[in-house]
Structure formats: C-alpha cells, structure tokens
Amino acid sequence: MSDTNSSLPSIERLVEAFQRLPGIGPKSAQRLTYHLIRMKREESEELASAAIGIKDNLMTCKNCFNISEEKICGICRDENRDHTMICVVEEPLNVLAIERSRIYRGIFHVLYGVISPVHAIGPEDLKISELIERINHNDIKEIILATNPNLEGEATAAYIRDTVSETDKNIEISRLARGLPSGSDIEYVDDSTLVHALNSRSSIK
Amino acid sequence: MSDTNSSLPSIERLVEAFQRLPGIGPKSAQRLTYHLIRMKREESEELASAAIGIKDNLMTCKNCFNISEEKICGICRDENRDHTMICVVEEPLNVLAIERSRIYRGIFHVLYGVISPVHAIGPEDLKISELIERINHNDIKEIILATNPNLEGEATAAYIRDTVSETDKNIEISRLARGLPSGSDIEYVDDSTLVHALNSRSSIK
Known part of the structure; x- marks a missing residue:
C-alpha cells in the first residue's frame, strides 16, 4: 500500500x-x-x-489531596469555609462537580479511587489512612461520604464508615441522598433508583 | 468565591x-x-x-492538495495508481475514508470546502480552478465527484460538472451512488435516502 x-x-x-x-x-x-x-x-x-x-x-493539596497550584489548596486555605465538615470524594473532578452546585461550604478529602477487589485496589491504595489522620488531629463534626452510588462506591463508603466509627470520635457520618435525578422521567428511571426514591420518600403538605 | x-x-x-x-x-x-x-x-x-x-x-500536496509530508503526496507519487481518474472530495479526511475502502485506485483532488452562499464561500474559495488546470494539462478520463450527499455538496458537484464540461475535453463525470447504507434498517432510513434507493434500484436475477 x-x-x-x-x-x-x-x-x-x-x-x-x-x-x-x-x-x-x-x-x-x-x-x-x-x-x-x-x-x-x-x-x-x-x-x-x-x-x-x-x-x-500542579500538585496535590497536603490536606485534602485535591489538585492545587500550592501546597495547600484554595478550599483548605479558605477561612470562610466550615473546616469541621469533610466531604469525601473519589476523584478531584468530583470536587469540581460539588463546588459547581454552590451549596456545600465545608472542606474535602479526595480518595483517588474506590476499593475494588477486581482491580486489586484495597483500602491501603486510597487516601483513607490520611483521612483518619485528619480526623484524629482536627475538630471534625461531620463526614459526608460522596463516593459514587454504585457497588464499589457503596463498599468504599461502608469501609470508611466502619473505620471512622473505630476512632471513637463523635462524628456524624452521612451519605448523599439517592432518588430521582432532577428532570428525569419515571418511565425511564432504573429500578434501583426507583427503590431508593420510594424508600426515601418525604411527606409534602 | x-x-x-x-x-x-x-x-x-x-x-x-x-x-x-x-x-x-x-x-x-x-x-x-x-x-x-x-x-x-x-x-x-x-x-x-x-x-x-x-x-x-505537514504541507499540502502541490497536485491534489491532500495533506502530505512532501511536496507531492504519496498517492500522487504512486505509479501503480490510475492517474487518469480523479476523485474530487471536500476535505483531506474524505481521502482517508475512501482509501480505507481499498477499492479506489485513482488519484484525488481536495477542494477544502463546498460552495455555500450562507457562509459566503464561493467557487473561487475552493481549489476548483486548480482542478481545471490539472484537467487541462493532464490526460484525465474520469472525474468522480465525491462531495457529500447534501444540498451544498450537490450544488458544488453541479458547479464542477458544468465547469469541467466547458473544458471541451471528453471526460466522464460521475457521482457516488446514493441509496441504503449497508446494515441499515429501512424503517429508520430517511425519506430522501429511500427516494434515491428506489430510483436507482437495480434488477436482480
């Protein structure tokens, strides 16, 4: 040819x-x-x-491991944010998504992945020990586990919940709500989402 | 923020x-x-x-204006190809698509666009005079107008057909066949394609 x-x-x-x-x-x-x-x-x-x-x-923030141009990222440096509330996410891109919503005013912790036996990724491969260290050395009141709503994300959230509970600190641990996405059509929503939407239904007056 | x-x-x-x-x-x-x-x-x-x-x-080939690393591209240099047959395409990417089919053994001419009054692109903005010059100075037997099967592509093909006819050379001018794409489902094919497929139907024995 x-x-x-x-x-x-x-x-x-x-x-x-x-x-x-x-x-x-x-x-x-x-x-x-x-x-x-x-x-x-x-x-x-x-x-x-x-x-x-x-x-x-670029480097990663020494506190939260988010992408940063300085040793400590802009979010961690921001004194107007609530430093007692840590939102735990899988990837730096997730920080961006949550920041876009403009509703969250706490700080973050980036795991860099999820526990996945299939891909031979264990808890030690993620920034989980670093999260526990932050909890041990700072005044943290709430941890929001914002891993993705799939099998691996749930397993990782469960693992972190257990590990944080073992620290004997009085920390509230929450998970992002699951339900119908805004603008969706019930006809096309998958079963698992519908089950969550039904189970977590809220009363209206 | x-x-x-x-x-x-x-x-x-x-x-x-x-x-x-x-x-x-x-x-x-x-x-x-x-x-x-x-x-x-x-x-x-x-x-x-x-x-x-x-x-x-990269540069463009002096003959056919295809993208090349030398003044004359590999296709134009290839003596095993039929240099009496020119396939006229809109863009260099189209050369690639036709080469992939491995059925065409002639040479090419790249127009760099189509006639489009809406975008203020006239014949003088395309490599049409260069095509006529190639026809006048070489032994060309057939021109295949392989512009896209839409309004602008058809108008450009019609313009080139008329211009080539004016050269008074005995050149066969053809257009790529239109009809059902391979693997398509008649139910989902658009009307214009169906009209072409019906009009250009061929008998089977």
Missing part, C-alpha cells in the same frame, strides 16, 4: 496520542488531528503548552 | 484549549484535562510534541 495520509508519521503520532485520552476513539482522534492540521499555529501551540503547563504547575 | 480547582489558571487554560476542538464540550474538556493531570509526564509531553509536530512536518 502506498503511503496515504493515514501512514504519515506525524499524523499517526497525533492520532495515537489523542486515542490514549478517555472517550476518544479512532475516528474522533482522526477528526481532532485533522482539525489541528488546519488550526492556526498559535492555537495548536497553546494546546501543547497548556498540556505541558498542567504538569509543571 | 474561593479559588477552587476550576479557577486554577493552568487547569482553566487546558480546559479552554480542549474546548476549542470539534465535538469537545465543557464537560469533556474538563474530563480530558483531569486525565492529563494524572497521566505520566512522558505521555502528556508526547501529546504536546505530536501537536506541534503536525504543524512542523
């Missing part, structure tokens, strides 16, 4: 690099690559330099 | 750069950015350098 576009090394190389990103298949990678070919040089250089910058400027 | 993740300059910057790419919305851009944060440095550097490399190493 002659060297058609698809076998040009510089194209192949970028297609492969894009394909390594989550949610980008071979066709999207190709479309992105061809878009870049036609982009202005400044724009593609900006993308490249932003991709490098993210490695050079 | 305190400086949460979303307002970290290096994160914002990469999210914005990703969002400028086609098909990547705010949430995907954020997911890609957070993935990059956790990627190995070598991997993100590879993406960055591939994005730069695509600008440094």
Whole structure:
C-alpha cells in the first residue's frame, strides 16, 4: 500500500496520542488531528503548552489531596469555609462537580479511587489512612461520604464508615441522598433508583 | 468565591484549549484535562510534541492538495495508481475514508470546502480552478465527484460538472451512488435516502 495520509508519521503520532485520552476513539482522534492540521499555529501551540503547563504547575493539596497550584489548596486555605465538615470524594473532578452546585461550604478529602477487589485496589491504595489522620488531629463534626452510588462506591463508603466509627470520635457520618435525578422521567428511571426514591420518600403538605 | 480547582489558571487554560476542538464540550474538556493531570509526564509531553509536530512536518500536496509530508503526496507519487481518474472530495479526511475502502485506485483532488452562499464561500474559495488546470494539462478520463450527499455538496458537484464540461475535453463525470447504507434498517432510513434507493434500484436475477 502506498503511503496515504493515514501512514504519515506525524499524523499517526497525533492520532495515537489523542486515542490514549478517555472517550476518544479512532475516528474522533482522526477528526481532532485533522482539525489541528488546519488550526492556526498559535492555537495548536497553546494546546501543547497548556498540556505541558498542567504538569509543571500542579500538585496535590497536603490536606485534602485535591489538585492545587500550592501546597495547600484554595478550599483548605479558605477561612470562610466550615473546616469541621469533610466531604469525601473519589476523584478531584468530583470536587469540581460539588463546588459547581454552590451549596456545600465545608472542606474535602479526595480518595483517588474506590476499593475494588477486581482491580486489586484495597483500602491501603486510597487516601483513607490520611483521612483518619485528619480526623484524629482536627475538630471534625461531620463526614459526608460522596463516593459514587454504585457497588464499589457503596463498599468504599461502608469501609470508611466502619473505620471512622473505630476512632471513637463523635462524628456524624452521612451519605448523599439517592432518588430521582432532577428532570428525569419515571418511565425511564432504573429500578434501583426507583427503590431508593420510594424508600426515601418525604411527606409534602 | 474561593479559588477552587476550576479557577486554577493552568487547569482553566487546558480546559479552554480542549474546548476549542470539534465535538469537545465543557464537560469533556474538563474530563480530558483531569486525565492529563494524572497521566505520566512522558505521555502528556508526547501529546504536546505530536501537536506541534503536525504543524512542523505537514504541507499540502502541490497536485491534489491532500495533506502530505512532501511536496507531492504519496498517492500522487504512486505509479501503480490510475492517474487518469480523479476523485474530487471536500476535505483531506474524505481521502482517508475512501482509501480505507481499498477499492479506489485513482488519484484525488481536495477542494477544502463546498460552495455555500450562507457562509459566503464561493467557487473561487475552493481549489476548483486548480482542478481545471490539472484537467487541462493532464490526460484525465474520469472525474468522480465525491462531495457529500447534501444540498451544498450537490450544488458544488453541479458547479464542477458544468465547469469541467466547458473544458471541451471528453471526460466522464460521475457521482457516488446514493441509496441504503449497508446494515441499515429501512424503517429508520430517511425519506430522501429511500427516494434515491428506489430510483436507482437495480434488477436482480
């Protein structure tokens, strides 16, 4: 076969690099690559330099392990937030989602994953001992376990609940409510969600 | 509001750069950015350098305007291909799609767009005069107009057909067949496709 576009090394190389990103298949990678070919040089250089910058400027917060540009992140540094309330999440992206809701004013703790025997991830691979240390050395009144509402998220929440209970501190432990998502249609909601929505029904007057 | 993740300059910057790419919305851009944060440095550097490399190493072929790493692309250089047959496409990506089918053995001509009065794109903005020049200076027997089967693609094909006819050369001009896509379900096929499939029906024995 002659060297058609698809076998040009510089194209192949970028297609492969894009394909390594989550949610980008071979066709999207190709479309992105061809878009870049036609982009202005400044724009593609900006993308490249932003991709490098993210490695050079970021670290994880020493308290909560959220992504930060300083040793202690902006949320942990913020004195207007409630430092007695820790919301425990799986990933830094979850912090972002909760922050977007603008309703939570406590601080966070990022686990970096969930307990998953299938993937050989145990409690020691997550930031759980660091969470217990925070609880032992600070005045914490409530822990909100905001792991995802699936099997692994539930198992991880249960494990943390048990471990926190063992500290003998008087800490309230809660889990995010489960029920119908806003704007959903009952007809299309899965059974498990409906069971939770029914069980946790609240009275209206 | 305190400086949460979303307002970290290096994160914002990469999210914005990703969002400028086609098909990547705010949430995907954020997911890609957070993935990059956790990627190995070598991997993100590879993406960055591939994005730069695509600008440094590529040009358009002097004959067919396809993307190339040399002045004349591999397809135009290939002596085993039929140089009397030109397949006219809208974009370099279309060359790739047709090459993938492995059934076409002629050469190409890339227009870089379609005639679109709405977007103020006229024939002079496309590589149409260059196509006519190729026809005038080479022994061309057939032109396949492989613009997309929509209004603008049809109008562009009609314009090129008329312009090529004016050259007074004896050139066969064809258009890709329209009909049911392989694996489709007649129930879900749109009316326009069905009309074409019926009109272009072929007898079976």
